[in-house]
Amino acid sequence: MAEFEPKIIAFVCNWCTYTGADLTGTSRIKHATNVRIIRLPCTGRIDFMLLMKAFARGADGVIVSGCHPNDCHYTSGNFHARRRWILFRSLLNFMGVDARRIIFSWVSAAEGAKWAEVVNTAVKEIRALGPYDEYKNLAPIRASWRTEHAG
Amino acid sequence: MQDKIIQKAKELLSGGAVQVVIGYGQGTGDRVRAIFIQKPEDAGRLIMDGRCVQNLAGYLMKHEVRALGRAAIVARMPVLRSIAQLMYEEQFKDSDVAVIGISDANELVDLPDLNALKEYVRANPLKLTPEEQAEVDRLDAMTREERWAFWMEETSKCIKCYACRASCPMCYCARCTVEVNQPQWISVPSHDLGNLEWHIMRAMHLAGRCVNCGECTRACPVGIPLRLLNQRIIADIADNFGEEEDYALAAFKPDDKEDFIR
Amino acid sequence: MSRIGVFVCHCGENISATVDCAGVAEAMSRVPGVVHSVDYKYMCSDPGQTMIKDAIKEKKLDGVVVSACSPHMHEPTFRRACAEAGLNPYLCEMANIREHCSWVHEKSEATTLKAIDLVHKMVEKVKKNQPLYSIKVPVTKTALVLGGGIAGIQAALDIANAGHKVVMVERSPSIGGHMSQLSETFPTLDCSQCILTPRMVEVAQHPNITLYTYSELESMDGFIGNFKVRIRKKARCVDEKLCTGCGLCTTKCPTKKIPSEFNEGLGMRSAIYVPFPQAVPNKPVIDKTQCTFFLKGKCKVCEKVCPTKAIRYDQEDEIIEVDIGAIVLATGFNVLGAEHFPEYGYGRYRDVIQGLQFERIASASGPTSGAIRRPSDGTEPETIVFIACAGSRDEAKGIPYCSKICCMYTAKHAMLYKHKVHHGKAYVFYMDIRAGGKMYEEFVRRAIEEDDVKYIRGRVSRIYEEDGKLIVKGADTLLGHQAIEIRADMVVLASAAVANDGAEELAQKLHVSYDPYHFFAEAHPKLRPVETNTAGIFLAGACQAPRDIPETVSQASGAASKVAALFSQSELTREPVIAVVNRIAPPLYSTCTGCALCVPACPYQAIEMEEIKNRDGVVVKRAAKINPGLCQGCGTCVALCRVKAIDLQGFSNEQVFAELMAL
């Protein structure tokens, strides 16, 4: 049987991680194909609801990544984001949502290799956790759509 | 206690300092309910005892209540906290409201203005009681799967009546996120996803703002222990960020600690 | 229904080698709202851009997705092309299928499927794009140059000569930088100070340049054209206006045994000092950590002898605020410290020195007045060993990069030595000789062939002292790793060039990126080498990477011309990626509920509360208001806003949501 290929959505900031992922490309560092990047200006812009919606949309895992502390292009967006994630992650965990499926990282514009590693590690870990059907199937549209109609 | 409140209410109303006193009065059977005293001679209807726990702060922002004029509000600690937070959120100013404050030790507290109230609240930071902490810990001690099952069972009862929102003094938004439909962030139908998203969103939007009055849980017609979510966050804020800021999510420390960012 | 055009670029074979570009175009043609979907070899080429322009006109496109490289590469190119065809440029988005897809994956179905996803999500995003109009902001035509070395000097003079004001900030008491320490310069062997000093004086006297030495950047706010900068002018304890630079204080100062920074510890200075005779400004500074008065409360000799009564013991640091339009970062480099070379005995044996120390020894103005003498006993070394790549290209020392200047200055050092000590023997241990540059290779050949410098390809494993000699043990890799032992009188290490002290902290203050070695990062390694990722902040010299003087000077002129170009306009246009608070019909006026929690969260203090009035002038509510001049578009407020009353243009909730839902 084919290996489970998790669907992973990454929310990254424009200045550090997006540029770092560009560097991964410029450096031709090969990594897994499972991750789709959504570019935002700053981790401060990443609404917790986006993460929720990613799972509702069928993601098995989510990556959130931005500038290292003190390196934020906007001075403090990542500091605000960090607080948000501390509380959000704890809340999800408290509600029994599998917080292991959200991978947070700081990847700078110079860390092309680190981005590749974050992606590969995420894919490996989420693959081991399996599909997140528990969450995906909360919505009737996913749970009760008869397979012959699956789009 | 009750007599002191009645006395104070009379003074405020007869002196013209306020036009309405929001307090507790006799309700159905052995219930108490919010009452709105507008005449000094009606002040005798005010009640203060262990049943008087409803957070009345939300009424201060209600259109018809505001129309009555300047209000005094019978305020125990959670109500005082709510007022302090609402003030920080610029929802009203000193001239809008007077408080008849009651301490946790059940004493009348003299809070001549809202600044005094703010100081008083600051001096008594929000903390979970050992019993509340124990209940949070009980859930924490479960496996993730057990917690998921627990909340799925609880939220499956949710009918999206929004009593949690309506009863919460901090839920005063002109248009709640669930009603924002471009894009539709929160699934509206009362199915498993819609219910879960609603309660996650609500807890996050109350993060750093919730005063732990418990109104959401009391209001819930199907008995979902919603305040546990807020209490988890209250404990997290105290543990991670300390207690200084008025709103933890609009503040930060460069060395805020976490153990999960790679 | 939207009318979206999708243009899939092959980028030669950069994309098409692993992604089925025609397949991507075909898949997109089936997406609702897509009316035109094609693939082409080079979208960024002239014919490629023409294809886009033609399609916009012929198919009446109201949105364009160019699926090619990173938006950081070509977003401006394609947005301009769209604008030229009459489409609002912000209705064009790029899908990054090169850096984020074709370059990082092997050719496979999964790679093409990923590319399809990446393009599809941008199609869904662009459906939600709104026409935006760039924001005009005024430009303060004053440049800040941080660093007074040759890079800063060149940049400052070029900008000043273009007619613009310059504020130069130098951390040490004098400008001049490392170049002022050098004896001669390669490959011409002209005297460093002779060519530098006139420039230093020019800076000091230039009517357009305000010079703050012994000063540091305290903080920076604002954005391109409109920075607000605070400079800490450290207390010199000398009134610069009164001081004539007569030097009496420095000669009379009783504390004289302080290792001179300028002479790299090989000479001494007093507690009140001018770092070197040609210093600009030629005004002394009291070193509070050494001055007897500051340490013990009495002395005040300098105050007594000063003829103009210029000494001010109670002088305090001064904070100077300036409005700045552009910043040139020219903070230079440092050399790897002694602690990194235990194997060479640096710091243990006085005659093991590093390159900058040799410069001072060889310099006519140095501690030995240019005579080559050993620091230990002042004798002339008969045998001298130069070790290139001391730290550089050495993963173990954390410096995998080449310091670039060492090959050349080592050849220069060996040459200078041979010119002064004709009978002496000079050995150079090297890994490779990197002499790319005009007249560089010839210079090295001259050292070897004309001046008889012995080049040994190999590394030195150890140096130890024996009978007053330094025993240098190494191997010659060209002779089959033959062990070599040289009994030397002096060893010179070509220590690696590293980022300057405080570079990371400075980068964080300025919000510019830096590499793992703390050198500042350029916006693009090839095409935007003097720009940083932060608009309006430019790079010059060795703060970006090790550089020699000609490179530094040309880069400084490059940065200066960027600044001059920026200052040539009275207004500049900014990307309209800013937050906005919505307005809706009465009676709500805005969904903003006026909680004001976004106000403290904004890193730019760009949010204030405003009163909304109805047509009768009655205040109906308070709502947040974003100052478009201050907002930088980070979107922190957008994520924080519970009612979603704030949105970010270009990355709106609808746009991001649509992207997510396409995946």
Add this chain to the structure above:
Amino acid sequence: MTDKKTIKKSSLDDLFKKMMADGKRVLAPVRKGETVLFQEVDGYSAVAADYVQTTLSAKEALLPRCEEMMRFTTAQSTVSLEEGPAKPSPVVVFGVRPCDARSIAVVNAVYLKDYNDALYKEKSDSTTIIAVSCAKSDEYCFCTSVGGSPGSTEGSDILLTLIDGDTYLAEILTDKGKAVVSIAPALFAAAGSEVKEKHLADVPVQFDLGALEKKLPGAFDGAVWITQSLRCIGCGTCSYVCPACTCFDIQDETDGTRGMRFRCWDSCGFGQFTLHTSGHNPREVQSQRWRQRIMHKFSYQPDQLQVVGCVGCGRCSRACPVDMNILQHIKDIVEAR
């Protein structure tokens, strides 16, 4: 003609099992912490005992809080309707109170009178109501004031009344009721001369419904609505627990090219209920919404649909977080001069 039988309490489990064997899902009141909710059960033992009223009504069997109306897929330029999931099996709702059973007529008036709502009709046709008379009431109950009684048969297919500790009098009221008996005829015995009335709770009449209906049309502009609703916080609890509230909201949800349309409960208590796209809101403040609730149930519905929109179950008052007591408020209106 009502057929009267008896059934032993101890036979109910058997009845449940037989109905299930017949392909029916059985919903019955189940205790969940402090709430009693209708849930699918697999035997009588799960059924809650000793409660005055369930927390939510049985309305949900016919009008779910969130119900799929249709599903669709989208393509380049087309939208196609898709077949939904297989129809659920017939339902028997056990333990419905007579007031709730009466409320079905109100819901029917909305969903089956002018317009025949297919989704509702389908559920209505396949649902059997086994009601149980009330032996107890509380201070919130006022069924008798709005035309009902603790032993009313209206709306039920079978009405059970406990006539001694172990025996129910079973009034078989409709063909659907007969069909239940026919599944397990042996469990039912012929009834004697038992009368249920003396086994019913005593619910006094609290106000004159006719007087109320007369009074309301002229009361629209009164100040009473503001006074009464000062403490109302504008949640939807009253509507959502109400067995006779019928308002709904329509929500579409999509996932890629697939979409579903849902019908969800809505409440006139919400500020957005009447919000127009223009921004205008004809019921801008809570007092207007409270007035609407009372007017709709006691004036507009009787006028337009010939049913009173309230069955006196008292749920709204019990559930109200701020003790809005509908009975008290109505009495105040009737008694006001």
